[in-house]
Amino acid sequence: MLEVRDLSLRYGQSEVLHGVDLDAVAGSVTAVMGMNGVGKTSLMKAIAGRHPFTGGRIVLEGRDLGHPTAARAARAGIAYVPQGREIFPRLTVTENIESGFACLPRGGRRVPDRIYDLFPVLAEMRHRRGGDLSGGQQQQLAIARALVTRPKVLLLDEPTEGIQPSIIKDIGRVIATLRAEGEMAIVLVEQFFDFAVAAADRFVALKSGEVVLREEAEGVDRARLLAEISL
Numbered sequence: 013m014l015e016v017r018d019l020s021l022r023y024g025q026s027e028v029l030h031g032v033d034l035d036a037v038a039g040s041v042t043a044v045m046g047m048n049g050v051g052k053t054s055l056m057k058a059i060a061g062r063h064p065f066t067g068g069r070i071v072l073e074g075r076d077l078g079h080p081t082a083a084r085a086a087r088a089g090i091a092y093v094p095q096g097r098e099i100f101p102r103l104t105v106t107e108n109i110e111s112g113f114a115c116l117p118r119g120g121r122r123v124p125d126r127i128y129d130l131f132p133v134l135a136e137m138r139h140r141r142g143g144d145l146s147g148g149q150q151q152q153l154a155i156a157r158a159l160v161t162r163p164k165v166l167l168l169d170e171p172t173e174g175i176q177p178s179i180i181k182d183i184g185r186v187i188a189t190l191r192a193e194g195e196m197a198i199v200l201v202e203q204f205f206d207f208a209v210a211a212a213d214r215f216v217a218l219k220s221g222e223v224v225l226r227e228e229a230e231g232v233d234r235a236r237l238l239a240e241i242s243l
């Protein structure tokens with residue numbers, strides 16, 4: 013589904029990703045792990061067209077996307093839920109969800125009922141402002157906004173960061189549901205080790221902008237994975 017090949021990315025003179033390969037497959041969760049500053053968010057931003065990359069390729073369903081803008085990546089089927097959520101605080105919950113429509117043709121601009129089935133709290137809070145929601149509710153809102161685009165690839169950047177345990181469980185259930193439906197490839201950037209281990213089908217560990225480990229979840233050596241992402 014998604015193939016990232018030999019990706020490099022710079023901020024000014026400083027290269028922070030060096031030849032990263034990443035695969036994500038429909039109906040499975042690929043966890044990207046690593047310490048602060050190893051380049052996880054930069055990788056997500058490159059895939060989502062939020063930051064230009066300097067070398068490599070991003071291929072979706074066999075089609076090289078070139079160097080997409082954020083709008084083109086979204087139209088191609090890549091949805092990005094950013095770290096920090098980027099909710100519009102003054103817009104209502106519904107308006108925030110509808111802001112995801114920008115990349116859809118006019119005929120497709122409808123919030124599917126299933127969004128509210130996945131996130132019942134958003135139905136209850138439809139008319140509240142985004143800024144009035146708790147951090148966890150905002151995270152659910154950010155995921156809902158991404159899902160209205162009916163993506164092929166869902167990029168989740170640290171969805172558990174700063175969120176209360178009950179909502180972390182809800183988010184884990186939503187990820188498991190989407191995975192089981194088998195239609196989208198999910199890439200999960202996550203520093204909460206147990207959450208990532210429970211959710212993922214495969215792990216990619218980054219260190220200093222390079223992949224240092226690539227393992228299927230089945231039979232993964234947890235101690236080795238933890239060591240790779242902690243040093």
Ligand SMILES: Nc1ncnc2c1ncn2[C@@H]1O[C@H](COP(=O)(O)OP(=O)(O)OP(=O)(O)O)[C@@H](O)[C@H]1O
Binds near residue numbers: 023052
């Ligand atoms: N806009 C920017 N300009 C310059 N350097 C940046 C910029 N954004 C990130 N960096 C640097 O690039 C490196 C990788 O950052 P990135 O945010 O991708 O890492 P990360 O693994 O996602 O970290 P975290 O877990 O803290 O979010 C870091 O050294 C960071 O300081």
